[in-house]
Amino acid sequence: MPQPLFILCPGRSFSSVVSAMIGQHPQCYGLPELSIFVADTLGEALDAYSASGRRALPGLRRTIAELHHGTQTEETVDLAVAWMEANRRMTPRQVMDHIQELVGDRILVEKSPANVIQAHCLNRVVEAYPSAHFLQLLRHPRSRGLSHQKAMRQQALMRLKSMLGGELDYEAKWTDTHVMIHDLGRQLPPGQMMRIIGEDLLRESRFWLPQICEWLDIRDDAEAIEAMLHPEDSPYSVPGPANAPHGTNSGFLENPTLDFDRLARMETPTLDAPMDWAPERAFSPQTRRLAAFYGYR
Numbered sequence: 001m002p003q004p005l006f007i008l009c010p011g012r013s014f015s016s017v018v019s020a021m022i023g024q025h026p027q028c029y030g031l032p033e034l035s036i037f038v039a040d041t042l043g044e045a046l047d048a049y050s051a052s053g054r055r056a057l058p059g060l061r062r063t064i065a066e067l068h069h070g071t072q073t074e075e076t077v078d079l080a081v082a083w084m085e086a087n088r089r090m091t092p093r094q095v096m097d098h099i100q101e102l103v104g105d106r107i108l109v110e111k112s113p114a115n116v117i118q119a120h121c122l123n124r125v126v127e128a129y130p131s132a133h134f135l136q137l138l139r140h141p142r143s144r145g146l147s148h149q150k151a152m153r154q155q156a157l158m159r160l161k162s163m164l165g166g167e168l169d170y171e172a173k174w175t176d177t178h179v180m181i182h183d184l185g186r187q188l189p190p191g192q193m194m195r196i197i198g199e200d201l202l203r204e205s206r207f208w209l210p211q212i213c214e215w216l217d218i219r220d221d222a223e224a225i226e227a228m229l230h231p232e233d234s235p236y237s238v239p240g241p242a243n244a245p246h247g248t249n250s251g252f253l254e255n256p257t258l259d260f261d262r263l264a265r266m267e268t269p270t271l272d273a274p275m276d277w278a279p280e281r282a283f284s285p286q287t288r289r290l291a292a293f294y295g296y297r
Contacts, residue, residue, distance in 0.1 A: 004108040005133040010177040011113035012147035013139040014198035016249035019111035020231030027218040029106040032059030032236040032247035035114040036092040037124045043088025059247030062240045067102040074241045093128040116177050134193040136181045142269040145170030149277050175287045202263045232256040
């Protein structure tokens with residue numbers, strides 16, 4: 001069986017659209033956010049999300065409903081939840097292996113931001129799949145922070161602050177997460193991790209997608225690339241039923257079709273101005289050094 005691809009980045013880093021794009025390749029299978037590597041067993045992950053007041057693992061609900069029953073309805077999601085409860089002792093690797101059996105020899109593409117929310121989550125991913133492909137996906141710390149701030153306001157996810165401890169620091173979230181991913185990349189054999197700037201990938205998709213295909217050792221013909229340009233064709237690129245409505249970025253679900261004219265005009269912001277969410281502060285020297293290393297100015 002093929003090794004999965006894990007897209008590593010903090011939330012609000014274009015991961016929903018990029019995951020759906022790669023997942024539309026004929027040799028890949030794009031997943032919603034499974035978020036199962038936050039714990040040692042499926043049952044522990046279910047309990048952790050239920051305790052936070054959130055609907056537990058909507059991405060996994062949608063995946064099991066789709067793969068077991070061929071459709072995502074309230075009824076099939078209820079059946080998926082029953083399957084999850086019956087398999088609470090499964091490890092994250094066993095859950096992924098079950099999904100792999102259902103999709104055959106296609107590469108699973110997993111992008112849960114929860115995989116990098118803490119170091120032990122990422123360690124759990126690497127321990128389960130030491131030979132997986134890892135794609136570090138970057139977004140400018142300013143635009144990522146603004147997107148995160150907007151999401152917090154729109155979704156009123158204030159309980160997340162207590163889960164993470166205190167006020168959210170959008171800059172630190174970017175820096176700390178990418179330091180953790182960078183450290184992993186230094187430990188892996190050459191070629192196991194690829195790094196890509198999300199803005200570049202979205203502006204010049206036809207240039208970058210074949211390079212991703214070459215890295216994954218999959219087809220890069222015109223038909224395969226064209227399929228990747230249509231993330232809206234994924235069964236997970238539309239809102240799910242009421243008992244599993246999301247499982248990935250809600251904004252992406254509302255408008256998953258690529259607008260190539262708009263993307264071509266997308267500008268990369270500057271690091272020099274004060275942070276929009278904290279105008280009394282500038283980006284820290286550590287963030288500026290790391291962002292400059294990745295090619296941001």
